[in-house]
Amino acid sequence: MPTPTDHANPAAGPSPLAPDWLEYPRDPNALVPKLWAAGVSRDDDGEIAVQGIPVSRLAAEFGTPLLVLDEEDFRARARAFRDAFDAAFAELCGGVDVYYAGKSFLCTAAARWVAEEGLRLDTASGGELAIALRAGVDPAHIGLHGNNKSDAELRRALDAGVGRIVVDSLDELDRLAALAAEAGVRAPVMLRLTPGVHAHTHEFIATAHEDQKFGLSMSAPDAGQGSGTAGSPAAAAVAQALAAESIDLLGLHCHIGSQIFEAEGFGVAAEKLLGFLAEIRDTHGVELAELDLGGGHGIAYTAADDPRTPEDIATTLASAVRAATERLGLACPRISIEPGRAISGPSTFTLYEAGVRKTVSVDAPDAAGGAGGRTHPRRYVSVDGGMSDNARPVLYDSDYSVALASRTSTEPAVLSRVVGKHCESGDIVVRDAYLPDDVARGDLLAVPATGAYCHSLSSNYNQLTRPAIVAVRDGQARVIIRRETEEDLFARETGL
Template sequence: MVNHTSPQAGPSPLAPDWLDYPEDSNALVPQLWAAGVARNDDGEIAVQGIGVSQLAREYGTPLLVLDEDDFRSRARAFREAFTEAFQDLCGGVDVYYAGKSFLCTAAARWISEEGLCLDTASGGELAMALRAGVDPARIGLHGNNKSDAELRRALSAGIGRIVVDSFDELERLAELAAEAGTTAPVMLRLTPGVHAHTHEYIATAHEDQKFGLSMAGPGAGVSGSPAAAAVAHALAAESIELLGLHCHIGSQIFEPEGFGLAAEKLLGFLAEIKQEYGVELAELDLGGGHGIAYTAADAPRTPADIAQTLSAVVRAAVVKHGLSCPRISIEPGRAISGPAGFTLYEAGVRKTVTVDAPDGGSATHPRRYVSVDGGMSDNPRPVLYEADYSVALASRTSDEPAVLSRVVGKHCESGDIVVQNAYLPEDVHRGDLLAVPATGAYCHSLSSNYNQLTRPAVVAIKDGTSRVIIRRETEDDLFARETGL
């Protein structure tokens, strides 16, 4: 049932338990935003002093806005924190930025300039890294189904590591490297059976999924698992240089226990390899997946906290197993790019619907719907993972009471929801600008042309100056691959 009255102000029984009613709906929750974001004297959200109205006039909406200084600062924080925590153990840590979270040539250069390596997950991402001028020795290639063409390109470019995901791939890579007269630098991706607390589609270390070589088998350790068979094959192959082991337990994880358990299991496996073959593998990659704040209920850990926790586990494990500490590497992506960006939308249609009480009673409650000029084509994470986001009225402040709202897109899908639950001022109306924070990761990367919408521009702001790093698509771009015109 649709009505055109205003929803009642105050806490709504339709709101989830984690969503608190705001004392001040104009306030910005710090952990959701880049360091350079604040409201200016006119009440607008601004990035390094540049107001959102100016950004909308110059670049249009929807618009992905990146605080480059914040992005760089988060990258440095991981490099510095892990270097400090592991310096006496293994001389520091190699931090591989997970390019799948957000990648363009500009971002690849930022990562290189901040002293990080770059992890790619496809031939296209590898091409992007090489085009940006990233040192091939500091590039890794992931993927559960790499083509021969992708593997040949990685070998010819001389990238620093190829993360092998299956026995099939290991055999093919050995053959391709032998044909090319070279040696392939390999990390074996293992699934240690650690069940991280995250959405099932982004948990990647349990057995029932597509990634990695299982450590489970009829025997323990090197005596019978797929992982053990891959180790034996890699050590025997003349065209393979087995650098070490790799794992990744999932994404958007807050609890430290899963990472520690995975590290302990892989270090134990390294000890068994040493006992069986007399070889100490030189590297161990503990993956990424560190959570960020999408809502005020999220409490992400700092890079320093993550580094100190992991270093304590590794320190104890190498002593326990009598190992020299391998060179550790990690792969943060979302934790660098996510908080550095927000998406700017223009509000359009609004309406209020009446919803049955969640307890099944006879009472009904109002919910405000606010439509924006983007949606699941620029941020499919809510429909893919039921991901929660936050939103703020960006172009002004309001003294009106907050009402429970749902921000939705303009696509022809009922599941086209940008922000499932939020409290917005009651007077949000057509033409207002809304900002959704923490969209720097997995929004541009997952964006599409669904319903033939053009993808938004990406604007970076550094030292108080904005510039386009990815231009807005045009309708001509929609027709660029058509052959029948």
Template sequence: MFSAASSAGASPLAPAWLEYPADPNALVTKLWASGVQRNDDGQIAVQGLGASQLAQEYGTPLLVLDEDDFRSRARAFRDAFNDAFADLCGGVDVYYAGKSFLCTSAARWITEEGLRLDTASGGEMATALRAGVDPAHIGLHGNNKSDTEMRRALAAGVGRIVVDSLDELDRLAELATEAGAVAPVMLRLTPGVHAHTHEFIATAHEDQKFGLSMAGGLAGQAGQAVARALAAESIDLLGLHCHIGSQIFEADGFGVAAQKLLGFLAQIETEHGVALPELDLGGGHGIAYTAADTPRTPADIATTLAGVVRAACQELGMDCPRISIEPGRAISGPAGFTLYEAGVRKTVTVDAPQDGGDGATHPRRYVSVDGGMSDNPRPVLYEADYSVALASRTSTAPAVLSRVVGKHCESGDIVVKDAYLPEDVGRGDLLAVPATGAYCHSLSSNYNMLTRPAVVAVRDGSARVIIRRETEDDLFARETGL
């Protein structure tokens, strides 16, 4: 095992949040699925299945999902919110945000655990329908839904269509009239709440593509949408929806958004004499990608939000509408990790800004792996930080500051920007990156003509492929000039 006496010491190049590990073989529990631990051979194992066994049978890169953990997190949101809101509105409708990770298997897990499914495109809706999800428990999102998508949603009988603009509302009303249907609509509003997150995933400020602005109250854009929806015979206005962003740890933003939307519902009732029955408060709850992250439990989130909603309803003198939420990353993210095989390694010397330009340099180890931005583009898209651990063995070597990079022809192809790994990590070792169950497979690509990894689910100690690895034949399947 690692000895403190052999430590190479912390690097001046490391970010302030990255602590030097007392034992580089130890796993930070909050980063991993509940079924992950080191086995007697020192390997990272999920429900007893070691990294080497998984790599040998299924290859690398490999996305490994702890299905039991995924299901447990889904149940935790369901139970916590139902308990917290039982006396307010009889419980909560929990819609799993399929954009975080979706396939027919995951859709079935969600429905079996009593959740509903939020989709953000025709393809996600098709996946839900193919998996046998009750259409009444499917929601359709999107800021630019095609006529085909809206027609399919109407024909399938999805339970809600989340309308994003006045233009879309008018078009949906036309399509519903043509189909002889009534469209069940939630209006997505932007409450102007700033989420403390990356600019590109904060979605409740005014200057962005999503939603109807609440500026101007009932005389503004959101108020116009309410009036048009209530006047349209082919629209059934169910309620209001908001989503303030993603990877959020603070409770304040959710509370402020809830207060603003409840106040708007009260104005609608006063102005139009209609009490809209539903309010969706979205998702975006953060998870731990590094040891510095401090995610909140579903019970804490639910209790805090219920308190805000209860107080606001009492102050406004209104009955609480049926609440719904949309967790995605918080269910799928921690349930997965990606297994890579290490290849080339090299050490470079870097000037440390802390040295004030005195000429001192410090080493940084680069470790290349057999995947990269094609299976996880979040670091290049959002400057997202991840963690990494040596998976195929333990090591007594000192930990050195390392950067795990992919094999793509891009300097920005970084998998883990800053981490401490044992100094002897090298070719053939397996590395595991935790918290990749969300927005990795969903955002994956064939950049540089790499084939996308397989996805393996582990339940009750048994693994099975739920999405097979792509082949070179798959890469050429759409070409017509062969």
């Protein structure tokens, strides 16, 4: 067991305990641009500032932990996807419908932003649908996802007149057809398929392989490789949807995973679905009008990550779609995509206040991988949040970066681990980072790229209250989601 040595100082320079991807910084005060929103920089006093507002002012006014969102950056990333995909697909299908994936981050303000920037909105539950409707988003521009939608959620979507319901199973298709007939309407349906494309990502966020809960398989049960889709759940769903008078089958949908940097998987998935559209044409005499290729485009959480630009993503995908439609003699359907993390993630950082600092001794393996290596120090810095405001490290082993935010330092950088205040040893915010040796209680630390899934996955574990979210626009900060209070913790109790 490592022995705590609170007053020991780790040696400056690269640590043998650091992962291979983590480089020792030449300047620990420098900010890596791809990790931060466009409006973030260090001011003349050395503080991290958002559109000129220093973090010390934000902490004093709004408290910590605090999610700080650069609204102009969020909007710019939304426009970038809209413009890049419209340009790349203009000749193929007249442009693209960009659905912002609300599951990454959603509140009424964000829903209005994406609508104002010309995007549509994808929701994954009745609660997300409620937010979209409360925000005034045109129901015709809303999609409803989910692998286990309740009858109440389906009825609400039909009553609201959403533009698409992404059906995930034959059971759901049966229920939706009955509910739509009961309501005297035709349900607009996209069928979610699993094309069997394996994304290079964490197992639990790769969503197009067969062994998972989402979608309708394109493979027939017990069929061999290359046997086509005849007899598959996907083929059965198409036939069933086309035969149902209360179903308006718009097209097909797939989503191969999340935090993906490689282009190849998206192209392969597009080719497989376009091939299936050709089969539907040849079998049923119908050319479905829409094809949704999902989202999942990766962002930079660390300096080692190399995200692709919307322009690169769009042109690469358009090339694959063009080649497949020409080969199949198929008119290009209207394409839609669902970026979420790539819009919301880099727009936000989380601001924490540092607390307890300690250094432990860790036995590192020797050159042969044995137990005879030397002991090396690791610095632990605790902050006033943790897994309740960012569950991704404990769920997915996700890596993040961190910067000393309230000042600069001339001290050398030492290997550090930023941890939360929860009663869990796995409560790690940033597993490996180099921070200045003099980081101490009261300093402000900023963790970039926390706009996606941090608020969405937040909890009250250990009865911590969830942090506020502040949006900055035109140099002005305002609360868009207030900080929870202890009274909120009692709000649902009945025995008080």
